[in-house]
Amino acid sequence: MTEVIIQPEQLSAPDFGLTKFLDPLHIPPVIGPHLWWRQEEITVRALRTRVRLHSQLPETEVWAYEGEFPGPTIEVRSGKQLRVAWTNEVQGTMPLVAVQGPIAQAPGDVPGGYRDAQGNLLPGFSLIDGVADLPPWHVVHLHGAMTGGGNDGWAHNAVLPGFAQLAEYPNGQQSTTMWYHDHAMAVTRFNVHAGLAGMYLIRDAEEDALDLPHGKHEIPLILCDRNLDTDATTGRLSGRLLFKIAVAPGGAAIPFTGPFNLVNGTIWPHLDVERRWYRFRVLNAANSRFYQLNLIDEAGAKHNDAVRIIGTDGGLLPAPAELPAAGLTLAPAERADVLIDFSRFAGERLRLTDTGVTGPTEPDLMEFRVENSPRHNLFYPPAKLSVSYFRLQHGTTVPDDHDHVFVALVPPGTAGEAHPQMWELRELTAAPSVPAQGILQVKDPSTGVVRTFEKVASLFDDTTTFFIDHGRWAVWNLIHFGGPTHPVHIHMTQLQLLTRKQFPLTQGNVAGFDVTVGGTTAPLEVPPDGRPIEKYEEGWKDTFQVRAGEWVTVAGLFEGATGEFMYHCHILDHEDEGMMRPFVVHPPEVAKFHLHPGGAGHGGH
Incomplete structure (x- = not known):
């Protein structure tokens, strides 16, 4: 091993003294059910281990599934149920140091830089309180899976060492790329950063028929x-x-x-x-x-x-x-x-x-x-891939009778809150005076009619307000009033991007949104179409980029599973800081007997 010593002049160099492209790409091992024994259960252990991120570096201590960073690739066949015992066998506390400092002194693109030569914290820096003492408290979410709420990795259902999370995955989906990662309440950013992530692939006959590159010619890039x-x-x-952030x-x-x-x-x-x-x-x-x-x-x-x-x-x-x-x-x-x-x-x-x-x-x-040698290449991408795919459209593939869910993404500083927030909205029949905190007025793009909404929930443990009938279509309206782009992930189903409209911005926020008050000053005009939806964006998805000023609509059919699920921003810092909320999918026959606090009703429609 060659130790790397950073000289002062190298602190701004992009390679920090490490040799680029020195090491071969690591391919995670593939695991899955041993169908020749009729075994449909596997155990995946979370372990504390040491890995080498670069051959010129000392070893790095991580938490990792089966001691692999990233974890092994789990491969299954569509329609073949798999049970996984996610077993926590980690010893010790969080294997990273977490510090914060002012923006001018704590750029994330420089290693170290928060202590002097004696090891003392530099002025303005502090350890993030409590991170060093975090125990290995883990729960696994199979991201993209359509499975029941009890198997989805509910954030509060994390387990300590010596216990296992038992999950059942029907895998009743088409060929797809999913991934599994930790989802523990309030500490997902640290647990994933420590190494708890891996890929999960579903195979099916439709994919097989295409004869796509496979074996050593199909490679995960995480x-x-x-x-x-x-x-x-x-x-x-x-x-x-080092988990170093600026404040x-x-x-x-x-x-x-x-x-x-x-x-x-x-x-x-x-x-x-x-x-x-x-x-x-x-x-x-x-x-x-x-x-x-x-x-x-x-x-x-x-x-x-x-x-x-x-x-x-x-x-x-x-x-x-x-x-x-x-x-x-x-x-x-x-x-x-x-x-x-x-x-x-x-x-x-x-x-x-x-x-x-x-x-x-x-x-x-x-x-x-x-390689430089000649090779006869018989493969060429087929003109048609998925014959089962269909494009969603209002009134046809998405029936007129569907739920609407409204979510506002608001910028940092809104109504005095430091972090960006995610508000669940309920429509009002009478419009209060504006501006008022939590009151948003927009003109419906399809009718031009003014619609007034109020914030009814923001933090994860606020009252649940979104209830969707099993087997029912829902259109999610994600309205971004300003701040950074948020990748919004919706659990339990696959959805498609329908529309993307754009409100005008003033200093990065929607014109007409009063950040100080936390509401609109008047009804926002119907936004024109924004960025065009590219062909590759028309596919089935579970995570959608929503930029400042955009009103994005996505649609999905909530069938195949029931229970309580989550949706959230997948910037893990934002998720842990409050941008995550629950929703419920339940049978319509049961919904008739379910008393909802506040009268939110199905999906807030």
Whole structure:
């Protein structure tokens, strides 16, 4: 092992003295039910272990499923039920150091930098109280799964060491890329950061018939970022995970981002590839970083025309889609199933790069080293992929009789609250005087009629207000009044993006929204269409990017499972800071007997 010593002049260098593309890409092992024994149950252990994120670094202590970071890929067949005993065998407390400091002094793209040579905290910095004492309290959510509420990883149902979470997954879905990760109440950001995440694949006959690249030519790419501590005296990278965040003057914590980008748990790896098509299952498993992915050569020229998107969160697209000219932006928790044609790049080195990165963080994620020898490549992406796919439309595939759910995303500082918030809304029949806290007025895009809403819940443990009948369609209206882009994840079902409209902004917030009061000053005009919905965005999904000023509608059929589920922002810092709420799916026959507090009714419609 070569120890890395950071010199002062290297603190702003994007590689921090580590050799890029030195280590081969790690491929997580594949596990699943042993069908030849008729075994439909597996045990997955959470363990404390040590891994090496780069061969020039000391080992890093992590929490990891089966001792693998990321965890092993679980592979199943559609329609084949799997029971998993998620067993907590972790010893000790949280394996990272968590610090916070002022924005000017605590950039997330620099390792260490919070202590002096004697190990004392620098002025303005403090340890995040309580993180060092956190026990391994875990609950697993299979992200994207359609399973009952008791198996979904309810945030309060975490278990301590010596106990297991027993979950049952019907896997009654089409071929798709899902992932599993910790979802414990208030500490998800720390538990996932410590290493608790892995990929889960469902296979089906429709996928088999396409004869897509498989075996060694189908590879998961799990993206995330991390920061590492340094020895205060020597400046050496210690390998210890560092969760360092900045705090704005108003008290809002800036979500974590780190200077080291990892692919499958390795910093800047390389992959030797043949001159042929490959299939990559790409997952953004970062706490908050958005990746804008492009394929470039050593001269910096883009080759996105060699890439085809064939699937999104919920499964295969109807036909391959081109990569956007500016690259594919993946928010935290989003997945992309992509094909890359390396046949025309004999002997070249290509890089998967995050062109949206800012600051000194190294934009390169990994390197592909293409063989120089000739190879006969018989595969070409089929013109049609999923024959079972259908596009959702109001009044046809989405029946006129459906529920509407309204959720407001409001900026930091709203009504004096430091962090961004997520408000559940209930429509009022009489309009109060405005502006008033929690009162929002908008004109309906389809009718132009003014609709008045009031905030009825915000924190997770507020009264449950959204109730949806099992077997019923629901359209979720996500209205973003200002602040950062939020990737909103809705549990239990797969949905499609229907519309995306855009209100005008003033200083980053919707014009007509009074941040100080926390309400609209007058009815907001009907917003015009916003960003066009790209072909690759028409697929089935469970996580949707909602930018400031956007009114996004998504629709899904809530069938196949019942219980209490969650929806939330998948920026894990935001989720833990309050941007998460429950909803209930129950049989309509039972709903007749269920007394709802406040008379919210089904889905707030």
